Amino acid sequence: MKRIYMDNNATTAVRPEVMEAMLPFYREHFGNPSSVHWAGRATGAALEAAREQVARLINCAPAEIVFTSCGSEGDNLAIKGAADVLRDRGNHIITTAVEHPAVLSTCEYLKKQGFEVTYLPVDGSGMLDVVALEAAITEKTILISVMWANNETGTLFPIEQIGAVARKHKIVFHTDAVQAIGRVPVDVQAAQVDLLAISGHKIGAPKGVGALYVRKGIRLTPLIHGGHQERNRRAGTHNLPGIVGLGMACELAASDLETAAQRLRQLRDRLEQGLLAAIPESLVNGHPTERLTNTLNISFNYIEGEAVLLFLDMQGIAASSGSACMSDSFGQSHVIEAMGVDPMMANAAIRFGLGYDNTDADVDRVLEILPTIVKKLRDMSPFYHERDVNKATA
Amino acid sequence: MYSDKVIDHFTNPRNVGEIENADGVGEKVSSSCGDRMKVFLKVEDGIIQDIKFQTYGCGAAIASSSMMSELVLGKTLQEALDLTNDQVAEALDGLPAPKLHCSNLAADALHEAIKNFQATSA
Numbered sequence: 001m002k003r004i005y006m007d008n009n010a011t012t013a014v015r016p017e018v019m020e021a022m023l024p025f026y027r028e029h030f031g032n033p034s035s036v037h038w039a040g041r042a043t044g045a046a047l048e049a050a051r052e053q054v055a056r057l058i059n060c061a062p063a064e065i066v067f068t069s070c071g072s073e074g075d076n077l078a079i080k081g082a083a084d085v086l087r088d089r090g091n092h093i094i095t096t097a098v099e100h101p102a103v104l105s106t107c108e109y110l111k112k113q114g115f116e117v118t119y120l121p122v123d124g125s126g127m128l129d130v131v132a133l134e135a136a137i138t139e140k141t142i143l144i145s146v147m148w149a150n151n152e153t154g155t156l157f158p159i160e161q162i163g164a165v166a167r168k169h170k171i172v173f174h175t176d177a178v179q180a181i182g183r184v185p186v187d188v189q190a191a192q193v194d195l196l197a198i199s200g201h202k203i204g205a206p207k208g209v210g211a212l213y214v215r216k217g218i219r220l221t222p223l224i225h226g227g228h229q230e231r232n233r234r235a236g237t238h239n240l241p242g243i244v245g246l247g248m249a250c251e252l253a254a255s256d257l258e259t260a261a262q263r264l265r266q267l268r269d270r271l272e273q274g275l276l277a278a279i280p281e282s283l284v285n286g287h288p289t290e291r292l293t294n295t296l297n298i299s300f301n302y303i304e305g306e307a308v309l310l311f312l313d314m315q316g317i318a319a320s321s322g323s324a325c326m327s328d329s330f331g332q333s334h335v336i337e338a339m340g341v342d343p344m345m346a347n348a349a350i351r352f353g354l355g356y357d358n359t360d361a362d363v364d365r366v367l368e369i370l371p372t373i374v375k376k377l378r379d380m381s382p383f384y385h386e387r388d389v390n391k392a393t394a
Numbered sequence: 395m396y397s398d399k400v401i402d403h404f405t406n407p408r409n410v411g412e413i414e415n416a417d418g419v420g421e422k423v424s425s426s427c428g429d430r431m432k433v434f435l436k437v438e439d440g441i442i443q444d445i446k447f448q449t450y451g452c453g454a455a456i457a458s459s460s461m462m463s464e465l466v467l468g469k470t471l472q473e474a475l476d477l478t479n480d481q482v483a484e485a486l487d488g489l490p491a492p493k494l495h496c497s498n499l500a501a502d503a504l505h506e507a508i509k510n511f512q513a514t515s516a
Binding site: 347 | 401405431432456
């Protein structure tokens with residue numbers, strides 16, 4: 001049975017060129033980049049080369065890149081670090097109801113420390129209202145944290161407009177760009193972003209490495225105190241193989257982003273249209289146009305997403321329901337719930353995240369298998385059998 | 395995360411469907427996750443001659459429904475009333491901790507169907 005991986009919003013396989021670039025940094029060039037001897041000098045140069053590769057992808061200066069261990073660390077460092085530095089100026093943070101838990105839980109933590117947090121709602125397509133965002137700003141607002149692209153639906157927020165609002169009011173602007181990076185063009189100058197978190201493993205680099213863009217002049221209290229690494233912004237010996245991998249993944253993304261995005265859009269659109277045509281009462285969750293080209297979040301009425309995923313898994317197809325981080329907990333996704341989707345449809349949400357390795361044959365296979373799975377589960381569902389009765393009496 | 399038995403009962407659930415003119419019908423909705431199960435019984439001389447179910451829920455809920463139906467088919471009403479949620483979960487070689495409540499649904503829906511039979515046949 002051919003295995004098909006369509007959960008690239010959860011994580012991606014390391015790209016072959018990335019792995020090749022990393023391998024010499026395990027045995028051959030193993031030195032600590034902070035050491036002054038020959039072993040350290042070789043890796044020190046590689047560290048700075050990787051920093052330049054990351055900086056080029058998002059259009060910033062290399063010195064503005066801080067390497068981290070993951071996207072969550074970047075979000076934590078940005079939000080807690082900025083809030084701590086700015087707490088004399090105010091205690092109000094604006095974010096959205098649909099952020100990744102790395103942002104939401106960090107804001108919840110800050111609430112316990114005396115900060116006030118506004119969670120902006122989204123509309124039925126998961127879109128944010130920039131006018132409402134500006135209206136939420138008070139004299140005490142010190143930080144705006146809004147994700148670039150939603151991890152569950154792929155909906156893209158108007159980051160450039162939000163950046164302009166933040167700049168106008170002189171408020172620090174952080175964005176979680178973990179899902180956006182490598183999938184849409186990300187330019188921190190055009191978007192007027194001050195802090196931007198990325199993660200390696202979503203773009204073909206390994207797990208355990210990420211980066212935070214920190215605009216020159218923005219001060220942060222570090223999360224990890226220790227040595228002088230990363231200009232005192234993040235202590236800890238560098239994960240050099242990972243950082244080299246992240247650099248290479250960013251370089252690859254910079255060179256093939258447009259082609260890859262177009263190719264994935266064609267695959268995704270075919271999957272989406274095929275499923276909508278084959279399965280009555282199915283619904284796409286997310287914005288029709290302002291959406292990552294690789295992401296499809298879709299609900300099939302009368303059945304639960306988890307059951308669909310199990311059947312897909314048995315056929316070798318890996319997809320997910322909502323965010324992978326939520327798969328051990330109950331209840332529907334906070335993202336789909338915030339969109340006001342009917343609870344049964346919210347419970348049915350399935351996410352496909354296409355990636356570099358997916359092909360037309362993969363899409364064909366899902367289109368062949370999934371309608372049968374949905375039919376089987378609907379045949380089992382009491383809601384499905386009662387639907388005509390309910391419609392007749394409605 | 396699921397046992398082979400859960401996967402087996404989920405993939406090939408036994409006794410799915412409904413019974414026309416059932417002697418007893420019962421249902422249960424889980425307050426924690428919204429899963430819903432409906433049970434139909436055919437009863438003769440105090441014995442469950444036929445049982446069918448419809449379930450809206452996750453893999454564990456569907457597997458629990460199927461296992462419950464196998465456990466009580468051909469059994470007396472008293473034996474069926476004695477069936478506990480734990481027994482359903484045990485017969486499936488266990489359920490992951492966050493899914494244990496799904497097995498509750500099966501025994502509870504069954505007991506509702508038996509109560510419905512007893513109330514209407516009395």
